[in-house]
Amino acid sequence: MLRPSMKRLLRLLALLLAGAAGLLVLAGVAGFVYLRASLPQTEGRIALKGLTAPVEVVRDRHGVVRIRAGSLWDLLFAQGFVHAQERLWQMEFQRRVGQGRLSEVLGEATLAQDRFLRTWGFYQAAKSAYERLYPEEKEAVDAYVAGVNAFLASGAPLPPEFALLGFRPESWRGPDVLVWAKMMSFDLSGNWEEELLRHRLLARGVSPERLLELLPPYPEDAPTVLSAEDLRLPLRREEAPSALLPMAPPRFLEASNNWVVAGSRTATGKPFLADDPHLGLQAPSLWFLMALEAPGYRAVGASLPGVPGIVIGRNERIAWGVTNVGADVQDLYLLEEVGTGYRYRGQVLPYRVREEVIRIKGGREERLKVRETVYGPVITDALADPPKTPMALRWVSLDPEDHILMAYLGINRAKNWVEFQEALKLYSAPSQNFVYADIDGNIGYIAPGKFPIRREGHTGMVPVPGNGAWDWQGYRPPETWPMVLNPKEGLLVTANHKVTPKGFPYALTYDWAEPYRAERILELLRAKEKLTLEDMKAIQQDQKSLLFRDFRPVLSLLNPLSERARAWRERLLAWDGTMAPSSEEALVFALWYTELTRLPEKEVGEAHWDEPRYLLKALKEGDKNCDQPETEYPETCLDYAALALERALDRKEALKAKAWGEVHRAAFRHPVLTHTPLRRLSDRQVAFGGDRYTANVGPFDPQSLTMGHGPSYRQIVDLSNPEGSLFVHPMGQSGHLLSPHYADLLPLWARGDYLPMAFSGEGRTLLLEPGR
CATH class of the missing domain: 2.30.120.10 (Aminohydrolase, N-terminal nucleophile (Ntn) domain, beta-sheet knob region)
Structure with a gap:
């Protein structure tokens, strides 16, 4: 989930550690004994000060945790304890990022990053929010923090990363929980970067009119999450921003898919709800699978180490999934x-x-x-x-007040649409596309959040004068948020594409993702009269590229320069566009498209400009960037595309690759151990298909072709048989190198398999008991 600047930071960090004296701790027999001793206790009994009654913790054969407690306090206390058992280093690193305190343990290499983090004031905002929590919300945070601190006080050996860096973690405090919610919001809110991009391009002399060509607005004929008939709000004539305020899709905000299908369209007669948030791939995984049970609280799904509760999942009566709206709240x-x-x-x-x-x-x-x-x-x-x-x-x-955790507590306990909707009234940021389904057969959608009210003429697309004339005028009330219950078509799909139809009273943002993923998911959902659980799986695994479908006609117009290129043109024209890891055509298309993205490099100052609608228009209608100044004759854009194919084939030969998955690999790197002798234990790579625009998404770095973002979690909830629902995430449940659950889920995730998303499950039992 970290941005490129953070990835550079982690590379510096790892280089520091490569020669660290702390590696000696892990050398030889003594090091192995230490590593084994620091594995979490998963059976027997542990007495913990702070518990009020015994709590049962069951780990199944995949390390999925099920916790049963007699009160919400004990439940969240135990969740904090278990998260610390399995992911303490990850939690420590996350809170130090939020605090801007990396340099204390990593040295000068992270100083610039700390300056950036301290300037934004994430931890200051977290402290302010903690002081203003509602009593029930604060009790939940305090219970979780007490569980983390109970692990720190238990005397259990610390994970090996602490030995490498030579420090012990401090006790946890309430703001340490809230700061990670702030960092998640930061990672999913990129409008400030978009504003800087437009500001930079205008300063380079790019005209406002030209910006609208380089950064095309969302297509009018593309799908939106909601239709006009779904909405009860009065629609109005939509005002487009002026040419001075161009609309642009984000460079790459973490993406996601979710959808919900009504029982009228399923073979079971009850809804299906699917979700796969596309976030940073890392070791250990971002998510931790859990089932949590206490009187009045029963939820199962994906949790975030460092945060109490279930973020994505289901309870006994409802299910929910989220994707990023990308709302402009900066x-x-x-x-x-x-x-x-x-x-x-x-x-x-x-x-x-x-x-x-x-x-x-x-x-x-x-x-x-x-x-x-x-x-x-x-x-x-x-x-x-x-x-x-x-x-x-x-x-x-x-803002000084933030009740997002209270919203999630309400979601976890909601029994119906009314309670779900009420819980989300407290939701702040990052705004998410929440899809909903319940065992009574209802499906729904809400985009909650604190949406700024801007004065007329202020679209939020470029920086504006800070003289008071362009200040926000409050936030949109919940009754005006985009939402629908039981839409007429019987399905809802979100893939970071435009939420609202033409005429909606206000703009959530103008930075929508390209509609390819949404179009493909809708195409597959509409293809069958009655959908099954297997269909839901197939859609989550689908890697057919609608990007190729759009660019295929260009291939037929090319006059390639060589026999090799002519042969490949014919192979690509005969290909169905499935970006399978075993496909050689997928490899050539990905390399060709990557070469095409170089087209406006000199104009925009970026090596790769992944704007497919700009590129398509250029190839079909011409563009000033197609003429190469170093040649004696003026090239057309089709000449440029033919040359790009030649360059792609040259690169393929240099790579010595015969299939897309040989070079397009999902990479899971440990932030500390990547460049140390332990990297062979810590890091993983698997062949993967897809591209940025396939439903089973596979965005890749244009230089290395590796994939650092992707489906970080998948779930499919069957409301006809909730205990038969499915979930999975890559890597494994444990953050410990020697744990059998460090990477045991990766093969399942890579081949499209799932685990049962159930409250029931057998395995090793650990009893947590009140102690003195």
């Missing part, structure tokens, strides 16, 4: 500086200066002065290449 404000202040509403206001002390491994300290405004921090101060004009950030996740 704005950048251009500051007119006057002396040591800035102009706001006719006055010069002084910056509020927040001093952050960054401690660096080895004993040095750095004092960072963060400038704050009425909007929020001046985040351009933390950028490596800041724009000339400083900009402050307004973002809902930096």
Whole structure:
């Protein structure tokens, strides 16, 4: 789930560790004994101070955990304890990211990252939110934190990463839980980067009109999540942004699919609900599979280590799934500086200066002065290449109050649509496409969140003056959120594409994902009169590329330069577009398309411009970037496409690859151990198919062709037989290298298999008992 800047940070971190004296701890027999001793206890009894009654923890043969407790406090206490048993290092790393305290244990290499994190003030926002939690919400957080701290106090050996880095974790506090929710919101809210991109392109001399060609708006004939007939709100004539405010799909926000199908369209007569959030692939996995049971609370699904409750899943009566809306809840404000202040509403206001002390491994300290405004921090101060004009950030996740955890507690316990809808009224950010189904046969959709109300003319697409004239005017009330219960068509699909139909009263964002995934899922759902559980599986595994379907006509127009290219043109024209890992055609198409994305490199200053509608229009109608200045004659765009095919085939030969999966591999790297001698134990790669636009998504780095994002979790809930529902995630349940559950789920995930998503299950039993 980490952005490219964080990935660079992790590479630096690992290089530091490669020569660390801490590796000696793990050498030889003594190291092996230490590693074995630090595996979690999974059977017997453990006495823990803070529990009020015994709690049963059952781990099945795949390491899936089922916890049964007599109260919600004990249940969440035990969840915190088990998360710490299995994923303590991951939780420690996550909270240090949120705190901006990496340099304390990693040294100078992470200083720039800490400056960035401290400038945004994630942990400051988490502390503020914790102080304002509702009593029940605070009790849930405190119970979870008490469970984590009970593990730290238990005397169990720490995971090997702590020995490598030579430190012990501090006790956990309430804000440590909330800060990871802030970081998840950051990872799924990229509008500030989109605003900076447009600002940069305009500064390069790209005209507003040209921006609309390079970054085409969402197509009018493409599907939307909701139709006009689904909505009860009055529709209006939609106002398009002016040419000065171009609309652009995100460069790559983590994507996801979910859908829900009514019983009228299924063979069982009851709904199916499917979800597969596409997030960063990592070791250990982002998710942890659990079933949690206490009086008044029974939920099973995917949990996040470091956070209480179930994020995606089901209870006895309802099921839910989420994908990212990508709502625009961030704005950048251009500051007119006057002396040591800035102009706001006719006055010069002084910056509020927040001093952050960054401690660096080895004993040095750095004092960072963060400038704050009425909007929020001046985040351009933390950028490596800041724009000339400083900009402050307004973002809902930096608001002092945030009750997202209360929303999830309500979702976990909801018994029907009314209770589900009521729980989501407290939801803040990141806005998610929630699909819903229940055992009574209802299906529904809500996009909840704190959506800013902007004045007319302010679309949120580019930075605006921070003079008070463009301030937010509050948030949209819940009754105006996009939602529907039991839509007429009997199905709902979300794949990060546009939510609202033409005429919806306000814009959630203009940065929608390309509609290819949504179109393919809808195509498959509409292809059968009665859908089955096997159909749901097949859709989640589908890798047919509608991107190829769009680009195929271009191939037929090419006049390739060589016999080799002519032969491959005919092979591709005969291919069905399935990006299977075993397909050689998939490999050639992926390489050809990657070469096509180089088209506007000199104009935009980016090596790869993955904007398929811009590229298609250029290839069909011509574009100024197609003529190569280094040649003596003017090339057409079809000439450029033919040359791109030649280059793709040259690259294929250099790779010596015969199938897409030989080079397109899903990579799971451990943030600490990747560049150490332990990397062979820690890291994994598997052949994978697909591309950025297939339902079974497979985005790849254009240089390495490896896949760092993908289906981080899959679930299929059968509301006719909830205990027969399915889920899985890649890697495994444990974060420990020597655990049999470190990577045992990866083969299942790679071949499209699942585990039972059930409350029942046998396995090893650990009894947690109250202690003194």
